[in-house]
Amino acid sequence: xxxxxxxxxxxxxxxxxxxxxxxxxxxxxxxxxxxxxxxxxxxxxxxxxxxxxxxxxxxxxxxxxxxxxxxxxxxxxxxxxxxxxxxxxxxxxxxxxxxxxxxxxxxxxxxxxxxxxxxxxxxxxxxxxxxxxxxxxxxxxxxxxxxxxxxxxxxxxxxxxxxxxxxxxxxxxxxxxxxxxxxxxxxxxxxxxxxxxxxxxxxxxxxxxxxxxxxxxxxxxxxxxxxxxxxxxxxxxxxxxxxxxxxxxxxxxxxxxxxxxx
Numbered sequence: 001x002x003x004x005x006x007x008x009x010x011x012x013x014x015x016x017x018x019x020x021x022x023x024x025x026x027x028x029x030x031x032x033x034x035x036x037x038x039x040x041x042x043x044x045x046x047x048x049x050x051x052x053x054x055x056x057x058x059x060x061x062x063x064x065x066x067x068x069x070x071x072x073x074x075x076x077x078x079x080x081x082x083x084x085x086x087x088x089x090x091x092x093x094x095x096x097x098x099x100x101x102x103x104x105x106x107x108x109x110x111x112x113x114x115x116x117x118x119x120x121x122x123x124x125x126x127x128x129x130x131x132x133x134x135x136x137x138x139x140x141x142x143x144x145x146x147x148x149x150x151x152x153x154x155x156x157x158x159x160x161x162x163x164x165x166x167x168x169x170x171x172x173x174x175x176x177x178x179x180x181x182x183x184x185x186x187x188x189x190x191x192x193x194x195x196x197x198x199x200x201x202x203x204x205x206x207x208x209x210x211x212x213x214x215x216x217x218x219x220x221x222x223x224x225x226x227x228x229x230x231x232x233x234x235x236x237x238x239x240x241x242x243x244x245x246x247x248x249x250x251x252x253x254x255x256x257x258x259x260x261x262x
Contacts, residue, residue: 042199083159106178108218118173
């Protein structure tokens with residue numbers, strides 16, 4: 001009987017290929033905010049309905065947490081992520097979804113999240129009718145903005161624009177920034193009468209020109225208990241499972257080979 005052995009070098013390359021191959025896929029997963037209703041209150045769904053992956057939770061506040069990166073549309077200071085989606089028959093058909101910016105701008109100083117930015121940075125939001133909201137470390141200006149009208153089936157999929165800018169006119173400081181937003185439904189454009197009650201605040205963490213490693217450190221400070229932050233490794237669970245399986249197979253065949261050689 002002819003026995004088949006996996007060359008250790010081939011196994012090593014297979015391991016690397018499988019492991020590395022899963023990382024870009026995981027990082028590229030679409031991360032829109034999926035909205036639903038709980039007792040008529042707008043709520044961020046605990047599961048991303050497109051990827052079937054649980055959302056992040058900010059352990060410091062208990063708020064739903066979403067990532068974004070500035071640098072789309074050939075503009076390093078702009079992004080339209082995350083967008084907003086909902087399933088059919090969720091909201092009142094033809095009602096309107098609005099946001100309300102709340103709180104103030106937070107900045108990662110390299111060690112902790114602080115409520116003071118380096119040099120007059122602020123996040124600007126442009127809504128669907130080109131009205132602007134501004135979030136700085138001193139608070140919010142013009143907090144309300146329109147996102148979309150729900151379809152006749154009670155769903156939506158819409159993106160608005162976010163910008164990072166420096167009020168002094170220079171380049172914004174490289175780093176991570178947090179804003180907080182609420183969402184509500186109304187049946188009249190421009191009205192603040194809530195047909196769907198306002199959500200609890202939702203947090204969006206923006207990466208402005210940070211390395212992935214530095215941004216992960218800032219993000220992990222929100223999602224991991226303090227004693228576990230430094231030990232957190234941002235690898236997909238699927239990749240770790242395959243890595244363990246490949247190592248097991250390698251060990252198994254290596255033991256078989258040594259036994260037969262003896």
